[in-house]
Amino acid sequence: TPDVQSKQGAVWNRVPCYLRDWEMQVHFKIHGQGKKNLNGDGFAIWYTKDRMQPGPVFGSKDNFLGLGVFVDTYPNEEKQQERVFPYISAMVNNGSLTYDHDRDGRPTELGGCTAMVRNLNHDTFLVIRYVKRRLTVLIDIDGKHEWRDCIDVPGVRLPRGYYFGTSSVTGDLSDNHDIISLKLYQLTVERTPEEEKRDREVFLPVVDNLKLPGMEAPLEPMSGLALFLIVFFSLVAIVFAIVIGIIVYNKWQEQSRKHFY
Ligand SMILES: [Ca+2]
Incomplete structure (x- = not known):
């Protein structure tokens, strides 16, 4: 999006992803005129069943099926003291959950971390890694070319054949949300027969013991x-x-x- 109010945009892959283990590297830049906490709203990286459906969750549809990783730059929840924004969080949805925008998705998040990613002079990256049902999100935002842990959730079962995409939205507050590149890598991992059995294919996204x-x-x-x-x-x-x-x-x-x- 440009640094203009009430804009939204999205980029989606045409081809569904049938990889079992993968890594998505995102090179992004968030910058704008707004002073701290007078900017918004952020962007999302998606791995979902549906593609190209505009909606209220960072410019994409709610009650989605799949995974959403949100880089939320504006604290919507009032009296938000424990949490410093921008905040990165992840959500897995089987279509039944609604993203609570007024609470910054807190009721449905699997994990998250603070990431000061605005108006930086160096490159900022995040990587979403999905290996043996373990979902991890790492960030490289300090310009040191080092990955830092952000989210780590085991037991995440995502169906194959979903689409990668990214979307962003501005509201009353705005920012430039630039996606510079999205790079998907296939990860080759060996599985024991037990792991093969455990990592059987699923048809709906599930998180174990959630x-x-x-x-x-x-x-x-x-x-x-x-x-x-x-x-x-x-x-x-x-x-x-x-x-x-x-x-x-x-x-x-x-x-x-x-x-x-
Ligand atoms: Ca927010």
Whole structure:
């Protein structure tokens, strides 16, 4: 995008990616006239099922299927003290999750780090590596040609045949978001037979053992209700069993009396 309000843009690969293990190197530049925290909104790198669909998540569609890595340059959430922006975060979606723009995607993020990437005189890079279901994001933003850890999440299952893309958006605040290059590398790794079995192909994006902070709240009243119902019906069943038991016992006593006399 240019450093102008309410612009958006995207670049997508035409060819789906069928690699199992890969690395995407992104050479980018974010620069603009805005003072610190008066610039926005950032850009996203995508590996998703759908391509070329404009929307609200850094210029691309929400409820996406796949992976999004966001370089978020503006803190939308108020009273944001623990986190310094620009902030890089990752999100994996099976189509059911919504990116919460007002909270900078915090409820659905897998991990992230602060990355001071604006208005720098040297080149800035990030790399997304996906090897044996492990998703890592590394950054090279200090001009030292060294990769620094940003995100590291194991157990990420992404289907093959999705599209790589990048998109960006400006709102009331703006910045130049320049993607200078996107380079995809195939990574060759050896797998043991167990790993082969474990890394079987999936058809929907999944993250193992994922507990999203935003997901717990709506689930809690449900599980409370379920627990209540289980206890309630158990009590009903016990009372019922006791009543039946007493009736049967009385009948049996009556009968045994009859037999006795
Ligand atoms: Ca934001």
